Amino acid sequence: MEIAVPRRSNRLPGISMAGFRQRLPASVDIAMVAHPAVTVLIDLSDGEGIVYDSRGRHERGSAVIGLMPGDLRAGGRVGACLQIRLEPDVGAAVLDASPDLSGTMAPLADVWGRDAGRIEDRLRAAASWDERFTIAAEVVNRRMRARTPVExxxxxxxxxxxxxxxxxxxxxxxxxxxxxxxxxxxxxxxxxxxxxxxxxxxxxxxxxxxxxxxxxxxxxxxxxxxxxxxxxxxxxxxxxxxxxxxxxxxxxxxxxxxxxxxxxxxxxxxxxxxxxxxxxxx
CATH class of the missing domain: 1.10.10.60 (Homeodomain-like)
Structure with missing residues (x-):
């Protein structure tokens, strides 16, 4: 697996990003574990991509995963993905909600609506990870500025x-x-x-x-x-x-x-x- 991390200019307080790419799409099966950040996982794979299984519910593609994911597994044949970790005070604004971040998983389209598809398309068309990080930072920063932060x-x-x-x-x-x-x-x-x-x-x-x-x-x-x-x-x-x-x-x-x-x-x-x-x- 190759891992890309952003330049300092693309780093924002309370937010971290990393890009992951398998040289060849590989089948994975990973148990999601509690972490002190809300995760936005943007699937950039071709074909099947990432599949989630949570308490009998099956989803596919990009997703938002809460702080305490519970019985959640991610699998499928994964080629590339962009992972954004949001500290909860930032996540509440970026995700445009006061969500129950404890134990949830939702398709990104359910959270960001049509924006999710447009953002995925821009990220897939980007020529490099550097460009992808720039796009993601712009999107996250714009959403933060447009919404009321937590107290x-x-x-x-x-x-x-x-x-x-x-x-x-x-x-x-x-x-x-x-x-x-x-x-x-x-x-x-x-x-x-x-x-x-x-x-x-x-x-x-x-x-x-x-x-x-x-x-x-x-x-x-x-x-x-x-x-x-x-x-x-x-x-x-x-x-x-x-x-x-x-x-x-x-x-x-x-x-x-x-x-x-x-x-x-x-x-x-x-x-x-x-x-x-x-x-x-x-």
């Missing part, structure tokens, strides 16, 4: 959750923005589609998962991420993935994160055997 207090609370890597408490978040716990909980949940407590757990789990994938021992990860003990880490990993920490450490969905999303993944000391993934920077 500053909600956005600040989300940012604080991210910068603390989930090692904070709801009362602390509320105090930092001058709200009481009940008000923060209500506004955060209605605007981001997830409760502040759930967001804290999700961000902490995500950091722990990346540390596990980077080769750190479970006991060390539990201590660094603020879990009570190794058993607490095990329970949280099980709750979010249905797997053990050792299984998550070897999970293929984390194998490319230090290439495609370097800001979210600790750098491995050594490259894992059998996982060479060429990277393209444009």
């Amino acid at each position: 500053p207090e909600v956005a600040q609370s989300w940012r604080r959750t991210i910068t603390s890597r989930g090692q904070t408490q709801v009362d602390n978040l509320a105090g930092e923005v001058g709200w009481d716990r009940k008000r923060l909980w209500s506004r955060f949940r209605s605007q981001l589609g997830i409760s502040p407590k759930r967001a804290i757990r999700l961000v902490r789990f995500d950091h722990a998962a990346h540390l596990l994938a980077a080769g750190h021992a479970s006991a060390d990860v539990a201590a660094e991420c603020g879990y009570a003990d190794q058993s607490h880490l095990h329970r949280e990993v099980k709750a979010f993935t249905g797997q053990t920490p050792s299984a998550v450490a070897a999970a293929p969905w984390l194998a490319i994160d230090d290439v495609a999303w370097p800001g979210s993944s600790p750098t491995r000391d050594t490259a894992p055997v059998g996982r060479h993934i060429p990277k393209c920077r444009y």
Whole structure:
């Protein structure tokens, strides 16, 4: 697989992008895992493309995937796709909704209407990944400017959750923005589609998962991420993935994160055997 990442000029706050291309379309079967971002996955493959299966519902093509995708798998013969990760406070504006971002998957056409098809056509016709990133950044930026953002207090609370890597408490978040716990909980949940407590757990789990994938021992990860003990880490990993920490450490969905999303993944000391993934920077 080849991975492309955008130039700095195409990077926007709260938004990250990466392009993926198989040299030859390959059949894939990937379990989607909880991540602290809303994902817009734009299928640029020819033919069958990406197929989704969620709780007995089958969809095909470009899609929006929420923070907590639940029982969702993506498969099919994939040639190329553009993935856009939106932090929830940005996603609420870009997707033109105050959606339940926890546990949802929807075709992109259901969210962006006719714009979805037009954007896909422009991206398919682009001559390079560089041009595709420019197009995507323009689309996302335009939609952000045209819509009312979430309240500053909600956005600040989300940012604080991210910068603390989930090692904070709801009362602390509320105090930092001058709200009481009940008000923060209500506004955060209605605007981001997830409760502040759930967001804290999700961000902490995500950091722990990346540390596990980077080769750190479970006991060390539990201590660094603020879990009570190794058993607490095990329970949280099980709750979010249905797997053990050792299984998550070897999970293929984390194998490319230090290439495609370097800001979210600790750098491995050594490259894992059998996982060479060429990277393209444009």
